Amino acid sequence: MMESKAMVRTMLKTALLGATLLVAGTAAGTAMADTLADVKKAGVLTVATEMQFPPFDFLESNEYKGVDRDLIDEVAKELGVKAKYMDLPWTSVLPGLEAKKFDLVIAPVTITKERMKRYSFTVPISEATAALMKRADDKTINKPEDIAGKKVGGGKGTSQLAQVKEFGQTLPTPPDVREYVDSNQSYADLAAGRVDASVNSLPNLNFAAAQRKDTFAVVLPPFGKPSYFSWVGRLADDDKSLIEAVNTALVKIQKDGRMATIQKKWFGVAQELPTTVPEPQL
Numbered sequence: 001m002m003e004s005k006a007m008v009r010t011m012l013k014t015a016l017l018g019a020t021l022l023v024a025g026t027a028a029g030t031a032m033a034d035t036l037a038d039v040k041k042a043g044v045l046t047v048a049t050e051m052q053f054p055p056f057d058f059l060e061s062n063e064y065k066g067v068d069r070d071l072i073d074e075v076a077k078e079l080g081v082k083a084k085y086m087d088l089p090w091t092s093v094l095p096g097l098e099a100k101k102f103d104l105v106i107a108p109v110t111i112t113k114e115r116m117k118r119y120s121f122t123v124p125i126s127e128a129t130a131a132l133m134k135r136a137d138d139k140t141i142n143k144p145e146d147i148a149g150k151k152v153g154g155g156k157g158t159s160q161l162a163q164v165k166e167f168g169q170t171l172p173t174p175p176d177v178r179e180y181v182d183s184n185q186s187y188a189d190l191a192a193g194r195v196d197a198s199v200n201s202l203p204n205l206n207f208a209a210a211q212r213k214d215t216f217a218v219v220l221p222p223f224g225k226p227s228y229f230s231w232v233g234r235l236a237d238d239d240k241s242l243i244e245a246v247n248t249a250l251v252k253i254q255k256d257g258r259m260a261t262i263q264k265k266w267f268g269v270a271q272e273l274p275t276t277v278p279e280p281q282l
Contacts, residue, residue, distance in 0.1 A: 033238040034238050034241055035103060035234075035238055035239045035241070035242045036079075036241040036242040036245050037241070039079070039081055039103055039242065040079065040080065040081060042081075043080075043081050043082060044081055044082055044083075044084050045072075045075075045076050045079060045081050045082070045083050045084065045103055045104065046084045046086065046102040046103045046104075047072055047083055047084070047085055047086065047102060047103065047104045047105070047106045048085075048086040048087075048088050048093055048096055048097070048101070048102045048104075048105055048106070048107070049068055049085070049086070049087065049088070049093065049105065049106045049107035050087065050088060050089060050090040050093060050107050050182065051064055051066075051087040052090075052182040052183070052184055053066075053090075053107065053108065053155075053182070053183060053204065054066060054184075054204070054207055054208070054211075055067055055203070055204070055207040055266040055267065056068050056107075056108045056126070056203075056204070056229075056266075057069065057106075057107065057108075059087075064085055064087070066266065067108075067125070067126065067262060067263070067266045067267075068106045068107070068108065068125070068231075069085070070262045070265070070266075071106075071125060071250070071253070071259070071262060072085075072106050074249070074253050074258055074262075075246055075249040075250060075253070078245075078248075078249035078252060078253070079245055079246075079249060086101075086102055089181065089182075090107065090155065090156070090157060090158070090181075090182065091156065091157055093105050093107050094109075094119070094232070097119070097232060097233070097234060098118075098234065100234075103233075103242065104231055104232070104233050104242070104246065105231060105232040105233070106231050107232075108125065108126060108128065108201070108229035108230075108231075109121070109229065109230060109231070109232045110128045110158075110159035110160070110201075110227050110228070110229060110282065111124070111128075111227065111228050111229075111230050111277070111278065111280045111282070112159055112227075112280050112282040113280050113282065115232075116280065118235065119232045119233065119234065119235060120232065120233040120234060120235050120239065120240070120243045121230040121231070121232060121233075121277050122230045122231040122232070122233070122243060122246050122247050122250060122277070123230065123247050123250050123251060123273070123274065123275055123276060123277055124228035124229060124230050124273045124274055124277075124278065125229055125230060125231060125250065125273070126201075126203055126228065126229040126263075126267075126271060126273070127201070127202065127203060127226070127227070127228055127229070127271055127273070128159070128160075128201040128202075128203070128227045128228050128229040129201065129202050129222045129224045129225070129226050129227055130159070130160040130163040130164065130199060130200070130201060130202075130222060130223060130224025130225075130227070131144075131199070131200070131201070131202040131205050131218060131219065131220070131221075131222035131223065131224065132144055132147060132152070132164070132197045132198070132199055132205070132218070132219040132222075132223065133187075133190065133197060133198045133199075133200070133205040133208060133209060133216050133217065133218050133219065134190070134196065134197050134216070134217055134219055135190060135191070135193070135196075135215065135216065135217070136213070136214060136215055136216055136217045138196070138217075140196075141196065141197060141219055142219070143219065143221075144167065144219060144221075144222075144223035145171060146219075147164075147168070147171070147175045147196065147197050148168075148171040148172055148173045148174070148175065149171075149172075149173035149174075149175065149176075150175050150176070150196035150197060151175065151176045151178060151194070151195040151196050151197075152164055152168075152175045152176070152177050152178065152195060152196065152197045152198070152199055153177075153178045153179075153180055153185075153186035153189055153190060153195040153197075153198050153199070154177065154178075154179065154180065154183070154186055154198060154199040154200065155179075155180055155181075155182055155183045155186065155200070156179040156180060156181060158183075158200075159227070159282060160199045160200050160201055160224070161177065161179060161199060163199075163223075163224045163225075163282070164177060164199040164223070165177050167223050167224075175197075178195060183198065183200050183204065186198040186199075186200075187208055187216070190216070191212075191215050191216070197219065201229065202218070202222050203267055205218045206218060206267065206268075207266065207267070210268070225281045225282060226281060227280065227281060227282055228273070228274070228278060230277065231246065233246075251275045254273065254275065255275075259273075
């Protein structure tokens with residue numbers, strides 16, 4: 001009987017020790033999970049965007065170009081890795097991030113209060129104030145309020161589209177707002193006369209109008225609240241070190257003049273941007 005009791009005590013101690021080790025091992029595994037460490041070990045930072053958003057992201061002769069391409073290449077150098085780019089529809093970009101299909105979203109995402117509840121934002125990479133573009137020969141739209149009762153197109157799921165809908169409710173007759181898969185389709189319909197104006201960020205519209213001066217003109221001043229574009233990561237603890245490293249790299253690139261060079265290349269002018277994540281007004 002005494003031997004039996006001793007055996008039971010031994011078995012209980014062994015089981016307790018095993019359970020303790022299992023819990024400790026699980027905790028250690030969780031603590032060790034780190035996206036930045038994984039990226040550096042692989043030597044690759046996998047990023048996603050929609051390559052239909054010039055001048056930030058676009059394809060030219062099947063080559064990826066734009067502000068984000070130039071910036072992420074510089075960030076990757078600072079991290080000591082190579083950037084791998086994924087081209088996805090805008091509506092798939094943020095869900096793909098949450099599903100951990102890639103490490104970072106470099107599609108320009110407007111910082112908003114609602115998005116900050118779900119995602120981790122980097123320091124800004126550009127201003128993003130919402131504005132309107134019209135046909136160059138249109139004499140009926142001279143200020144944002146002139147879109148009352150007119151047809152306005154914009155990219156589906158974008159902050160700029162949401163802002164023009166809200167702005168439209170302040171007008172005597174709200175505009176007929178139409179959603180497009182991407183901004184280029186909205187621009188095509190604007191040129192063809194199927195819509196009267198297109199909504200996007202001011203940098204996007206300035207670029208589009210500069211490319212086709214005889215076709216498009218930007219409506220000034222912008223109607224949106226001052227806002228910024230940033231890149232986006234996950235809020236999980238194991239992603240914090242990656243966002244911190246990207247922020248450190250972006251601030252360094254801004255301070256040493258590389259960001260200004262990239263901005264002048266694509267925007268024509270350099271922008272003064274915050275070096276911390278600003279409190280969103282949207």
